[in-house]
Amino acid sequence: MSVEIKGVVKEIVFKNEENGYVVADVDTDDGEITVVGYIPIINVGETMSFTGNFTIHPIYGKQLQVVSSKQIMPSTLEGIISYLSSGLIKGIGPKMAERIVKKFGKDSLDVIQYRPHLLTQVNGIGEKKAKIIAQSFEEQREIKEVMLFLQQYGISVAYAMKIYKKYRDNTIEYIRENPYRLADDITGIGFKMADSIAKKMGVDPESPYRIMCGIKFVLNQYSLEGHTFAKKNELIERASNILSVDKELVEGGINTLTINGEIHQEDIDGEIAVFSMAFYYAETGVCKKIIELANTKFDDIDIDLDEEISRIEKESNIALAEKQKLAIKESVKNGVTVITGGPGTGKTTTVNSIIKIFEKMNLDIALAAPTGRAAKRLTETTGREAKTIHRLLEYSFSEDGIGMRFIKDGDEPLTADVIIVDEVSMIDILLMYHLLKAVMPGTRLILVGDVDQLPSVGPGNVLHDIIGSEIVKVVKLTEIFRQAEESMIVVNAHKINKGLKPILNAKGKDFYFISKRNQDDILNTIKELCLKRLPNFSNCDPIKDIQVLTPMKNSKIGTINLNCELQDILNPKAVHKKEKKIGERLFRVGDKVMQVKNNYNIKWKSKDNLREGEGIFNGDIGYVCDIDEELKILTVLYDDEKYVEYDFAGLDEIELAYSITIHKSQGSEFPIVVMPVSWAPPMLLNRNLLYTAVTRAKELVVLVGAEKYLYMMIKNKRDMNRNSGLKYRFKRIVEVYNQAF
Numbered sequence: 001m002s003v004e005i006k007g008v009v010k011e012i013v014f015k016n017e018e019n020g021y022v023v024a025d026v027d028t029d030d031g032e033i034t035v036v037g038y039i040p041i042i043n044v045g046e047t048m049s050f051t052g053n054f055t056i057h058p059i060y061g062k063q064l065q066v067v068s069s070k071q072i073m074p075s076t077l078e079g080i081i082s083y084l085s086s087g088l089i090k091g092i093g094p095k096m097a098e099r100i101v102k103k104f105g106k107d108s109l110d111v112i113q114y115r116p117h118l119l120t121q122v123n124g125i126g127e128k129k130a131k132i133i134a135q136s137f138e139e140q141r142e143i144k145e146v147m148l149f150l151q152q153y154g155i156s157v158a159y160a161m162k163i164y165k166k167y168r169d170n171t172i173e174y175i176r177e178n179p180y181r182l183a184d185d186i187t188g189i190g191f192k193m194a195d196s197i198a199k200k201m202g203v204d205p206e207s208p209y210r211i212m213c214g215i216k217f218v219l220n221q222y223s224l225e226g227h228t229f230a231k232k233n234e235l236i237e238r239a240s241n242i243l244s245v246d247k248e249l250v251e252g253g254i255n256t257l258t259i260n261g262e263i264h265q266e267d268i269d270g271e272i273a274v275f276s277m278a279f280y281y282a283e284t285g286v287c288k289k290i291i292e293l294a295n296t297k298f299d300d301i302d303i304d305l306d307e308e309i310s311r312i313e314k315e316s317n318i319a320l321a322e323k324q325k326l327a328i329k330e331s332v333k334n335g336v337t338v339i340t341g342g343p344g345t346g347k348t349t350t351v352n353s354i355i356k357i358f359e360k361m362n363l364d365i366a367l368a369a370p371t372g373r374a375a376k377r378l379t380e381t382t383g384r385e386a387k388t389i390h391r392l393l394e395y396s397f398s399e400d401g402i403g404m405r406f407i408k409d410g411d412e413p414l415t416a417d418v419i420i421v422d423e424v425s426m427i428d429i430l431l432m433y434h435l436l437k438a439v440m441p442g443t444r445l446i447l448v449g450d451v452d453q454l455p456s457v458g459p460g461n462v463l464h465d466i467i468g469s470e471i472v473k474v475v476k477l478t479e480i481f482r483q484a485e486e487s488m489i490v491v492n493a494h495k496i497n498k499g500l501k502p503i504l505n506a507k508g509k510d511f512y513f514i515s516k517r518n519q520d521d522i523l524n525t526i527k528e529l530c531l532k533r534l535p536n537f538s539n540c541d542p543i544k545d546i547q548v549l550t551p552m553k554n555s556k557i558g559t560i561n562l563n564c565e566l567q568d569i570l571n572p573k574a575v576h577k578k579e580k581k582i583g584e585r586l587f588r589v590g591d592k593v594m595q596v597k598n599n600y601n602i603k604w605k606s607k608d609n610l611r612e613g614e615g616i617f618n619g620d621i622g623y624v625c626d627i628d629e630e631l632k633i634l635t636v637l638y639d640d641e642k643y644v645e646y647d648f649a650g651l652d653e654i655e656l657a658y659s660i661t662i663h664k665s666q667g668s669e670f671p672i673v674v675m676p677v678s679w680a681p682p683m684l685l686n687r688n689l690l691y692t693a694v695t696r697a698k699e700l701v702v703l704v705g706a707e708k709y710l711y712m713m714i715k716n717k718r719d720m721n722r723n724s725g726l727k728y729r730f731k732r733i734v735e736v737y738n739q740a741f
């Protein structure tokens with residue numbers, strides 16, 4: 001039965017700022033009552049009314065489950081004192097509150113709001129203080145008004161606070177005028193949310209604000225699909241469908257946005273391309289800087305390169321191939337060099353030789369890679385510290401403490417003489433732009449990567465375009481050094497890359513295909529492989545050494561289901577294993593998990609507390625080692641020594657990782673890779689994806705499924721079809737140069 005209680009909020013025991021969930025103690029005429037529920041505005045000392053149902057919690061006892069709540073201006077003297085002493089109103093503490101109420105009694109709040117000059121009659125309040133009190137009271141009133149206004153459009157407390165912080169006392173006016181501005185100004189609010197608010201407010205579906213916001217939304221969708229621009233006619237088509245308005249209106253919107261400088265239109269290879277400004281600046285910036293760097297030549301070197309190469313060959317007891325020697329020489333002589341090649345073609349060996357030569361030349365070398373895992377691997381293979389590109393560029397909070405920014409840029413460039421970046425195929429256009437901004441001519445930049453891997457998750461086809469530029473020295477390593485007798489993984493990776501059928505199930509080798517027709521059989525076989533067959537066959541640790549990679553998240557053989565199934569058998573429920581369920585997701589001590597976003601600020605500590613640091617990155621894999629219900633903390637161990645405590649509210653940063661998508665596996669390596677091969681949307685059945693999955697394995701690949709889909713993947717080169725203007729920009733510059741000289 002629904003009841004209403006009234007009282008003064010005595011204590012807020014818990015408050016989730018994100019969603020407004022509150023547990024609070026309230027003083028009522030019937031004694032203290034605990035209220036729980038979504039209460040957007042609540043402050044200690046306020047008089048409030050709560051409507052809801054009484055429930056009995058097994059531990060905390062009787063409490064009111066709140067359905068709705070509202071603040072009421074206190075009417076009793078104690079209520080007014082309590083409200084004024086709560087600390088909400090600047091300039092008033094408990095003693096001052098008593099003095100004000102003693103002077104004005106029940107009119108106190110009225111005086112503060114309408115006749116604040118009278119406050120100077122109270123001992124200790126001068127004109128200045130009276131002003132501060134009145135202002136702060138007004139602000140509180142405003143916040144409440146804004147909250148109530150935003151609440152009616154279903155905006156959460158967290159967003160409401162963000163909106164208020166941005167627009168302050170203009171909030172209501174601004175949103176009434178153009179709710180679509182929320183999509184531009186408030187992080188987390190996109191076109192869809194703004195559109196739903198606007199709809200509730202009765203905004204005309206043909207409003208120019210709506211159309212322009214929708215166009216920017218569609219352009220953003222293009223970037224999420226990997227494109228740096230949209231072809232204008234396609235953009236018009238898509239936007240007019242999504243907005244359900246005429247194409248002419250969309251075209252008008254595109255033109256207005258262009259005039260306003262919010263988007264850019266340009267002829268790219270005979271087609272009108274529409275860019276978001278960020279990608280336009282990034283492409284032109286990357287193009288300009290690459291040309292600038294490539295124009296710097298280092299011909300005057302005071303060491304004999306051939307002699308040095310011979311020395312290195314002797315030292316490491318290896319005869320470098322001609323291409324490897326060429327890569328070394330080009331890296332020394334040029335401002336920018338790209339070294340590319342498939343697995344086992346000697347990239348790492350070449351990079352190590354290059355490092356030795358630059359060390360001999362007493363040059364300062366910086367090593368970097370786009371992900372934490374790739375940086376760690378580079379550290380291991382070179383024996384020198386490698387950083388993530390974000391770390392190298394000192395990505396940190398900006399001065400306003402809200403946004404993040406790269407400290408290293410054109411004004412404060414990197415000081416290293418040589419910058420070697422690995423896994424460049426994973427770098428998108430924006431990250432490349434930021435990196436290049438911080439690299440000054442006179443620095444040697446060496447880009448290493450396998451151009452046939454999946455392109456970056458973010459927009460652009462940067463490595464591919466730079467390689468095709470004809471401006472930068474590119475050395476393509478083609479000889480495979482890890483021989484066929486040794487590794488069928490390497491041989492097959494190269495075959496797949498050439499569009500050829502891989503050699504399956506060669507006796508005693510490391511590349512297997514198990515034929516299964518339907519998804520149930522595939523799933524069961526994968527479970528059996530992980531639990532018994534592979535550990536029996538190779539004595540591996542089923543959780544640590546086997547990685548199940550899959551193209552997708554959904555379906556029986558997508559990550560979500562595979563993780564549930566594999567968790568059940570590899571780390572089953574047990575009395576001694578603590579668990580935490582968050583929504584549909586369940587974490588258990590012993591689980592393999594993956595960090596799914598870059599978190600540069602999260603702290604880690606070693607077990608003995610002697611070592612500590614910051615940062616866990618997208619793609620890092622760890623193991624749940626403790627769950628503390630009381631402190632609401634789940635601890636994950638990364639890299640055998642980094643203990644990271646996640647607040648339960650921060651668990652959206654990790655996911656189970658028995659199975660991960662192939663996209664997430666980029667830049668990582670695993671001893672054993674198991675992969676389902678079955679029907680999936682054609683865009684996921686492509687060659688790059690298969691090639692990337694296969695090349696993640698160091699010791700063994702087991703594919704499970706139907707061969708026809710394997711061949712479908714090998715034939716499908718579709719993933720490369722990304723709109724990118726970078727290649728064209730390079731081409732144009734080369735043409736202009738060739739015409740001029």
Ligand SMILES: Nc1ncnc2c1ncn2[C@@H]1O[C@H](COP(=O)(O)OP(=O)(O)OP(=O)(O)O)[C@@H](O)[C@H]1O
Binds near residue numbers: 319342343344345350
């Ligand atoms: N010139 C060479 N002669 C003989 N062996 C070589 C030569 N260059 C590299 N190797 C060997 O070939 C193997 C693969 O080389 P390396 O690790 O440098 O290649 P990679 O391209 O970095 O491979 P991956 O991308 O798979 O890590 C290593 O065992 C390495 O020692």
